Amino acid sequence: MTRPIPDFSFEHLALSNGARFVVGVDEVGRGPLAGPVTAAAVRLIPGQIPDGLNDSKALTAKRREVLYAQIVEMAEVSVAHASVDEIDEINILQASHLAMCRAIAGLPTAPDHVLIDGNILPRDLPCGGETIIKGDARSLSIAAASIVAKVVRDRLMVDLAQQHPGYGWERNAGYGSKAHLEALRNLGVTPHHRRSFKPVHNMLYQEHSVSG
Template sequence: MNHGLVAGVDEAGRGPLAGPVAVGAVILDPARPIAGLGDSKALSQARREHLAPLIQAQALAWHVEWVWPAEIDRLNILHATLAGMSRALRALSPGPAHALIDGNRLPRDLPCPAQALVKGDAREPAIMAASILAKVARDHFMRELEHRHPGYGFALHKGYPTPEHFQALRELGPCEQHRRSFAPVRALLAPTLLD
């Protein structure tokens, strides 16, 4: 059994029509446990915002990797996310001896042995911490994106496919942060067949 450093990995933002996926990777310090960790989706925004700096201050290593819409469109959402997970693990210093990755798929080119954990963000503290960092970082980015691309409502829906987002897409068309490979965006870009 390997008693080396264990990293948790999770992402935020696979489902939205716009913006990047954020992938968090965290090696927690067993000597400095962080109270109140949980699945980022189950925590309030205020709780996530409170925990993120604690994780950054007390973890042995952490990194948030960005997977941008162009890469998502080139590789597809699954393969782009897996590539981001591999990069996030490689960016950790010190590097992990083992990784626990939320979900049921493992990237091919990992820098260490790994295990996929379904619902890992509700079971494993290192994955919970990675989930929180990814969600907080992505939410911050989407609020900033609202200033660069006003009118889409990114600060509210964070790029997810809500009725308000669909309405803005119909009125404004896609911006450069929209994922062209996602069907609702692609449909708006398709040339009309009525000509």
């Protein structure tokens, strides 16, 4: 089955319906056991859109880095996070929406229409919006946002890996790989682990039971 190639049709439709500033929004990091959830908002400028934009998952790390540099240079870009504490407090879905709203708020030009990857609109959007399932493979603006969010979060996890060696975050980005789960058992839970996520919660509960 061939993968869809993202295009500008969702953006064109919104612009033809009267929107002036259309922005794509995506997040990365809903599944990991450690680290924040990261969202990016990107407004592509027609006529200066980087070639080869696609769902970040369909690109190599090297290609993402190249496209990231082009997007930041040619488009309006904002990135924001929701912390591990916020994820544990309000749940990962709400935290990802919080990160999205923060990214939108950080743009130099306030959008009047946002295209959001997924099927649930954040409650606190400052403007009109629409959800697009698999939007990172269908909308160029969302594809650009997926690349930016992925590159920024991966870099952040590499930095955290240097502070907390042994968990392999520079390779697994905080996801629950076999090596990461083994390190959790051997090294314990760090302040960057999501305590509401089952493997981490279970680890803490076992420690509590043993020490109790």
